[in-house]
Amino acid sequence: MNQDSRAVLLVPSGARARLEEWKQNVEPRQFVVYAAALLIFLLFAVLLHDDGFLRSSNLINIGRQSAPIAVMAVGMSFALASSEIDLSIGSVAALSSLVAASVVGDHGFLIGALAAIAAGAFIGLVNGMIAVKVRIPSFLVTLGTFGIVSGIARNWNDLSSIPIRNDTFLSVFGAGSFGPVSSLLFWAVAVGILGHFALHYLRWGRHVLSVGSDRFAAKAVGIKTDRIRITALMVSAMAASFAGVLLASRIAVGRHDLGEDLLLTVIAAVVIGGTNLFGGRASVAGAVAGSVVMAMLNNGLILMGLRVSDQLIARGVIIILAVSLSMREQKES
Amino acid sequence: MNAEVGALEVSNLCKSFRAVQALDGVSLSLRYGQVTALLGDNGAGKSTLVKCISGVHLPDSGTINIDGVEQTVSSPKAARRLGIETVHQTLAVIDPLDVVENLFLNREHTRGGIFGRLFGVLDKKRMRREASEILSRLDIRIPSLRRPLAALSGGQRQAVAIGRAVAWGQQIVLLDEPAAALGVEQAARVLDLIRGLRDSGVAVLLITHNMDRVTAVCDRAVVLRQGRKTADVDVGLVSKDDLVAFITGSRTDGLAQ
Numbered sequence: 001m002n003q004d005s006r007a008v009l010l011v012p013s014g015a016r017a018r019l020e021e022w023k024q025n026v027e028p029r030q031f032v033v034y035a036a037a038l039l040i041f042l043l044f045a046v047l048l049h050d051d052g053f054l055r056s057s058n059l060i061n062i063g064r065q066s067a068p069i070a071v072m073a074v075g076m077s078f079a080l081a082s083s084e085i086d087l088s089i090g091s092v093a094a095l096s097s098l099v100a101a102s103v104v105g106d107h108g109f110l111i112g113a114l115a116a117i118a119a120g121a122f123i124g125l126v127n128g129m130i131a132v133k134v135r136i137p138s139f140l141v142t143l144g145t146f147g148i149v150s151g152i153a154r155n156w157n158d159l160s161s162i163p164i165r166n167d168t169f170l171s172v173f174g175a176g177s178f179g180p181v182s183s184l185l186f187w188a189v190a191v192g193i194l195g196h197f198a199l200h201y202l203r204w205g206r207h208v209l210s211v212g213s214d215r216f217a218a219k220a221v222g223i224k225t226d227r228i229r230i231t232a233l234m235v236s237a238m239a240a241s242f243a244g245v246l247l248a249s250r251i252a253v254g255r256h257d258l259g260e261d262l263l264l265t266v267i268a269a270v271v272i273g274g275t276n277l278f279g280g281r282a283s284v285a286g287a288v289a290g291s292v293v294m295a296m297l298n299n300g301l302i303l304m305g306l307r308v309s310d311q312l313i314a315r316g317v318i319i320i321l322a323v324s325l326s327m328r329e330q331k332e333s
Numbered sequence: 334m335n336a337e338v339g340a341l342e343v344s345n346l347c348k349s350f351r352a353v354q355a356l357d358g359v360s361l362s363l364r365y366g367q368v369t370a371l372l373g374d375n376g377a378g379k380s381t382l383v384k385c386i387s388g389v390h391l392p393d394s395g396t397i398n399i400d401g402v403e404q405t406v407s408s409p410k411a412a413r414r415l416g417i418e419t420v421h422q423t424l425a426v427i428d429p430l431d432v433v434e435n436l437f438l439n440r441e442h443t444r445g446g447i448f449g450r451l452f453g454v455l456d457k458k459r460m461r462r463e464a465s466e467i468l469s470r471l472d473i474r475i476p477s478l479r480r481p482l483a484a485l486s487g488g489q490r491q492a493v494a495i496g497r498a499v500a501w502g503q504q505i506v507l508l509d510e511p512a513a514a515l516g517v518e519q520a521a522r523v524l525d526l527i528r529g530l531r532d533s534g535v536a537v538l539l540i541t542h543n544m545d546r547v548t549a550v551c552d553r554a555v556v557l558r559q560g561r562k563t564a565d566v567d568v569g570l571v572s573k574d575d576l577v578a579f580i581t582g583s584r585t586d587g588l589a590q
């Protein structure tokens with residue numbers, strides 16, 4: 001058998017060939033979210049110029065607002081990629097802020113943060129075990145744990161907030177900065193990079209996507225689908241916990257409702273970013289960009305001078321519109 | 334490889350589901366470098382037989398010998414360990430993953446070092462290089478290794494699934510209607526692939542309803558009818574009409590040859 005004559009498939013070498021191959025296989029819809037972010041930015045820059053949208057303090061504010069959303073969105077990407085969903089992230093973040101605030105005083109900033117994340121890992125494990133072993137759809141399980149965890153958070157300190165006085169904690173996670181970069185932004189970007197790496201360069205990430213795309217095919221090749229679904233829900237809850245740490249650090253207290261209302265914002269950010277709501281496709285970078293979009297929209301509504309009640313209505317309408325647009329686009333392709 | 338002993342010898346296999354006797358003493362022999370057709374009407378017991386061989390069902394009685402040694406195929410994993418790979422009609426490929434990732438699905442190479450092994454960091458370069466070797470060895474043409482399976486044609490998806498089955502040195506391959514939903518040219522490519530497997534010494538069992546495919550690539554044909562083997566013939570010695578007659582039961586002398 002002449003090996004050379006049968007070598008019908010050449011691995012492209014060199015940067016140009018690689019670029020060509022990338023161009024052939026890349027899907028344009030991946031870039032919709034970045035175009036949307038740019039468009040909204042330009043729109044607000046013009047419309048809200050006199051209200052100070054472009055002022056550097058406002059832009060920094062948008063960045064800081066988007067950081068916890070982005071961290072939760074990265075976690076949610078894995079839950080959705082595995083064809084599960086995690087509706088408990090809001091109360092997980094709230095409880096984690098309380099855990100961190102309670103622990104950090106006596107045990108230092110690192111243990112405080114780790115304790116919060118461990119709480120998230122445990123809740124995620126419970127979510128996953130019930131969804132997988134008892135065979136209850138994860139949206140129902142996590143809706144239940146959302147209620148349970150927010151109840152626990154309210155009982156934690158009888159509805160009162162817990163102040164955080166550990167300066168290291170505050171500067172590392174919230175108020176401080178690493179060089180010129182706000183620490184909130186640093187952590188959001190770090191979690192984004194970590195998530196992207198896990199999704200694309202780890203066996204686990206590829207298996208998450210496989211399970212979400214076709215659970216039976218994944219099982220047929222021997223992937224441990226139960227374990228993958230459980231760990232995906234754990235990652236989602238751990239990310240929510242870390243977002244709770246960031247939120248607590250930003251305002252120097254742990255509180256029973258911190259981040260509790262972010263669920264819809266996070267889901268919108270993830271879906272706008274190109275992740276399929278029903279599994280099998282995920283983009284971590286898109287989720288981060290989607291979080292910036294959501295934070296900008298939030299900020300724009302406030303600058304427009306809308307009352308809180310009207311902001312709620314406008315935000316709901318925008319989320320439904322944005323998600324339905326991106327889902328229609330996904331279905332067509 | 335021993336040409337005298339069959340790659341896979343199934344003897345007197347019985348399997349019933351409650352009152353239904355799905356397999357009633359079926360024997361079958363696959364040889365290396367040979368393609369055997371498994372024919373029969375719907376409900377004749379073809380897929381039950383394949384599921385017994387591939388570890389999905391445990392037979393009630395009867396034996397399965399591989400390379401002359403009796404084996405219990407207790408699970409699909411055990412089947413794979415024994416060198417038996419099954420390509421199901423559904424293919425079990427993952428749409429959003431690319432060709433390389435599908436070929437190596439759950440057999441990924443990871444990087445060395447503590448970090449690489451602990452976290453399962455993929456060795457993409459190595460998998461890409463080996464995927465390219467596998468595909469060219471099997472003469473499978475795919476426009477790009479980076480293309481997600483969702484963007485491939487039915488024939489190409491089929492080829493990736495078969496390629497994955499045989500890329501790992503598996504010597505016994507069971508193919509369930511591999512060209513069922515394919516166009517003419519794509520079906521021809523899959524048949525070429527099967528010939529390639531045969532030429533490299535693999536024992537192939539091909540389930541199909543298409544008599545043209547039987548005469549095109551198969552060496553032997555085994556016909557099941559109502560859970561019993563009704564014919565086991567050399568494809569070169571019978572016509573398509575004969576095969577159809579065995580399947581419908583209008584001819585019953587198929588075991589005499």
